[in-house]
Amino acid sequence: MKFDIEMNQVTMKYGDVEALKNINVHLQPGKIYGLIGRNGAGKSTLLSLLASFAEPSQGDLTIGGENAFENAAIMSQVTLVYETDYSEETEKVKGMLEAAERYRPNFDREYADELVKLFNLPLDRQVKKLSSGMQSALNVTIGLANRSSITIFDEAYLGMDAPTREIFYKEVLEDHTKHPRTIILSTHLVSEMDYLFEEVVILNQGEVLIHEPIDELMERGASVTGAAQQVNTFARDMDVLSTQQLGGTKSVMVYGELTDEKRKEAERIGVEVGPVSLQDLFIHLTSEENQNEITK
């Protein structure tokens, strides 16, 4: 079975709050997706719909062509890892792994044991007595070892320190290569995780602002630096996301196709065109002043 995710005109309301508005998204199986958006953009809401924690208020959500909500066959193939409150969890680490092994069809216990070692998790300690970073490491251990066709991490790494997050990122890449599946990473740590993404979905105020392969998105953003007048000339027909000026030197972040012609123009008039980071693009594409102007 191919686990395509299709969202067609999906809207999700909580009372008066429209958390998602007319979402149309197709996620192909086997890719690593980055889901980014500012606070309250609707990321967790979208992911909770994928995990069947709730049903859309309107629209269709199908996984593998089937309606996903309360569909046991589909749900056994979806894992959502999120920050969990373990303050009452008396089960030990070992017991949590055994439970996952019992209930998850593709759970790989050997791999889970490897991850437990990598993350230095004490098998005999009660989960409520783990540090918050260790609890996150336990969550991602189970999330990865489940080997679900759709594996979603919703900011599941927040308690982890930087070296532990690095281990997690490396495992995502390596295990995805060995066992390709759809992995969705929702994060605010954009600059740290951008190299993991094949495609990026940017949510903004409940709507999909951008969904495309990361390479194509990155090609559309550029910094242009040079004498202020020349930079103004170059950027006259482009979307300018941000501007910095120091004396006579100006630097702008532009968004739009940089054709060969445009690149030649840059050379001719002596302005320097350089790359921008996904984080910078994200910040400026979703800034208050730009969000009404950039449409794609």
Ligand SMILES: Nc1ncnc2c1ncn2[C@@H]1O[C@H](COP(=O)(O)OP(=O)(O)OP(=O)(O)O)[C@@H](O)[C@H]1O
């Ligand atoms: N259970 C709920 N009841 C009412 N409103 C909710 C509920 N859950 C989310 N919302 C609202 O829906 C909107 C989207 O929230 P959501 O948690 O999906 O955003 P998010 O992108 O995950 O945000 P963050 O990055 O801050 O975690 C917000 O306005 C939020 O207040």
